[in-house]
Amino acid sequence: MDEIQSQSDHYRSPSSSVSSPANRLPSSNFFYSRKPGALRQPISFEDSPVWDETDIEVKVDEGGDSINAATTPPSPSLSKINSGSLPSPSLIEREVVTRKIAGASIAWKDLTVTIKGKRKYSDKVVKSSHGYALPGTMTVIMGPAKSGKSTLLRALAGRLPDSTRMYGEVFVNGTRRHMPYGSYGYVDRETTLIGSLSVREFLYYSALLQLPGFFCQRRSVVEDAIDAMSLGDYANKLIGGNCYMRGLRSGERRRVSIARELVMRPHILFIDEPLYHLDSVSALLMMVTLKKLATSGCTLIFTICQSSTEVFGLFDRICLLSNGKTLFFGETLACLQHFSNAGFPCPIMQSPSDHFLRAINTEFDRIIVMCKSWQDNHGDLSSVSMDTAIAIRTIETTYRSSADAAAVESMIVKLTEKVHLSLKREGM
Numbered sequence: 403m404d405e406i407q408s409q410s411d412h413y414r415s416p417s418s419s420v421s422s423p424a425n426r427l428p429s430s431n432f433f434y435s436r437k438p439g440a441l442r443q444p445i446s447f448e449d450s451p452v453w454d455e456t457d458i459e460v461k462v463d464e465g466g467d468s469i470n471a472a473t474t475p476p477s478p479s480l481s482k483i484n485s486g487s488l489p490s491p492s493l494i495e496r497e498v499v500t501r502k503i504a505g506a507s508i509a510w511k512d513l514t515v516t517i518k519g520k521r522k523y524s525d526k527v528v529k530s531s532h533g534y535a536l537p538g539t540m541t542v543i544m545g546p547a548k549s550g551k552s553t554l555l556r557a558l559a560g561r562l563p564d565s566t567r568m569y570g571e572v573f574v575n576g577t578r579r580h581m582p583y584g585s586y587g588y589v590d591r592e593t594t595l596i597g598s599l600s601v602r603e604f605l606y607y608s609a610l611l612q613l614p615g616f617f618c619q620r621r622s623v624v625e626d627a628i629d630a631m632s633l634g635d636y637a638n639k640l641i642g643g644n645c646y647m648r649g650l651r652s653g654e655r656r657r658v659s660i661a662r663e664l665v666m667r668p669h670i671l672f673i674d675e676p677l678y679h680l681d682s683v684s685a686l687l688m689m690v691t692l693k694k695l696a697t698s699g700c701t702l703i704f705t706i707c708q709s710s711t712e713v714f715g716l717f718d719r720i721c722l723l724s725n726g727k728t729l730f731f732g733e734t735l736a737c738l739q740h741f742s743n744a745g746f747p748c749p750i751m752q753s754p755s756d757h758f759l760r761a762i763n764t765e766f767d768r769i770i771v772m773c774k775s776w777q778d779n780h781g782d783l784s785s786v787s788m789d790t791a792i793a794i795r796t797i798e799t800t801y802r803s804s805a806d807a808a809a810v811e812s813m814i815v816k817l818t819e820k821v822h823l824s825l826k827r828e829g830m
């Protein structure tokens with residue numbers, strides 16, 4: 403394997419020294435040597451989010467939960483970094499700074515999204531949704547296909563397309579302002595990566611494009627992102643592979659696309675289907691990595707279709723959607739209790755997420771009818787012995803009159819009545 407690696411390095415080196423985009427990069431003072439008048443002012447540090455001194459704790463890395471930021475080693479040359487000829491930073495003996503991320507709270511109430519249908523903006527994709535997400539936690543939006551998960555996520559991130567309209571309110575740290583550039587990250591379901599670059603090069607390019615500042619500063623944010631997404635082992639690997647070695651697997655690629663957003667050190671990270679196309683091991687690794695990121699302070703909100711029991715146990719809060727309606731919002735354990743109260747206890751040996759989705763996905767009715775004769779001979783296929791439409795109504799009514807719904811209301815009031823720390827405006 404080492405031999406293949408060195409062969410591939412050898413294979414890459416001639417081109418990387420001559421024609422690789424890395425070597426066509428301008429020097430690090432590029433931002434200060436534009437033509438007079440091309441830009442009124444050079445891009446300054448004010449364009450990148452900065453962190454209060456209080457956000458940073460210095461300690462030796464002991465594999466803790468926070469993102470680890472390397473203190474800057476003597477600045478190596480740009481071409482060395484980009485050609486991957488430097489030893490991996492994990493191999494460099496270094497003092498480590500543990501960086502806490504300043505997360506932000508987000509709360510939404512009566513959020514409705516309509517799309518342009520036959521009649522103008524009449525189709526409601528999200529209906530009167532409410533909920534919140536707190537710093538240092540993972541909040542998951544779950545539901546069957548086409549239930550409005552991605553639309554809700556986009557609405558919270560302020561990324562709805564023009565063909566939609568949003569009603570209701572979204573508060574970030576208690577205010578209704580738009581989130582400034584750089585204060586949040588959004589990872590789409592499918593992202594495009596540059597296959598001819600290594601992971602480190604790719605993230606470094608993203609940092610160059612997104613973050614003005616000195617070379618060494620950009621380098622440290624790249625190393626933070628690599629550590630946060632557990633990409634250390636792949637940092638010098640080509641994303642798309644070459645004739646000697648295969649490229650990154652889908653789980654690794656997904657983590658690279660999340661790392662690209664982390665380069666901005668966002669307060670809130672929105673991810674559409676982080677487990678899209680991942681096998682169960684990659685899914686668990688992804689979730690453990692995201693949990694680690696959340697415990698460092700970042701607010702994580704993502705959508706998910708379904709999950710294994712282990713993965714489900716990592717979530718803090720769940721927003722369960724069916725056909726745009728919120729059937730439950732609250733802590734994951736409380737959701738189990740809620741289904742039980744509504745008359746749908748989760749059977750032993752069944753994943754909670756499978757059970758929830760079984761109860762609220764109308765598609766199952768068709769499957770049950772299709773398998774009717776087979777089912778008679780092989781026992782009951784379904785853990786819910788009720789028409790799904792009726793089950794949905796029961797779960798929704800139970801939720802509306804529950805203490806969970808009242809607790810969410812009062813938490814939203816608490817989060818919106820007091821203006822908390824404002825987001826860093828420097829990123830605007």
Ligand SMILES: Nc1ncnc2c1ncn2[C@@H]1O[C@H](COP(=O)(O)OP(=O)(O)OP(=O)(O)O)[C@@H](O)[C@H]1O
Pocket residue numbers: 517518527545546547548549550551552553554563565566705707
């Ligand atoms: N911009 C849009 N224009 C037209 N229809 C839209 C638009 N956005 C969403 N929809 C429709 O709204 C419904 C919900 O879509 P959304 O992508 O939010 O669901 P989802 O729960 O994320 O589903 P999936 O997991 O299958 O992607 C779908 O029927 C979709 O076709």
